[in-house]
Amino acid sequence: MDTDQKSCGAVVYRYHNEKLEILFIRTKRGNWSFPKGRMDPLETEVMTAIREIKEETGYSVSLEIGFRNEVPTIPVNKPGFCNSRSIVFFLANVRGGTFHPQLSEIREQAWVPATRESGSLINFLPDRQVYFNALDYLSLKYNTIETK
Numbered sequence: 001m002d003t004d005q006k007s008c009g010a011v012v013y014r015y016h017n018e019k020l021e022i023l024f025i026r027t028k029r030g031n032w033s034f035p036k037g038r039m040d041p042l043e044t045e046v047m048t049a050i051r052e053i054k055e056e057t058g059y060s061v062s063l064e065i066g067f068r069n070e071v072p073t074i075p076v077n078k079p080g081f082c083n084s085r086s087i088v089f090f091l092a093n094v095r096g097g098t099f100h101p102q103l104s105e106i107r108e109q110a111w112v113p114a115t116r117e118s119g120s121l122i123n124f125l126p127d128r129q130v131y132f133n134a135l136d137y138l139s140l141k142y143n144t145i146e147t148k
Helices: 045-057 116-121 125-142
Strands: 004-016 019-027 036-038 060-072 084-096 106-113
Touching (some): 019 045, 045 106
Parallel strands (some): 004 084
Antiparallel strands (some): 004 019
């Protein structure tokens, strides 16, 4: 088995009632994070991120050019799982669709205000840092996000 695998996903955002919101998903293990999944053979990182978001949430998205964060994942010591895996996160804007969770992966979703305080919901610290990086990026792009 290959000891290195990569997953890709995105911090997904939308404007709703003139407010910027970020999509948090609760995994079947109960952790809040972002949609993501493993790359298929011959896929690019971008292709994987777009596919995984659609599969896990039902949303169609467009990715922001210029935002890419790569983080390590938590080591897993189980047969069939690799111990060295990274996750590439992009930033994605919802373009359409309605929430249809992939029940084998997702328990629920929450659209949260794009504030630093919302980051406290994210369990895995590298994912939380990706969230903060996404807020900083969006703040520069739209000059609308709380940055305290």
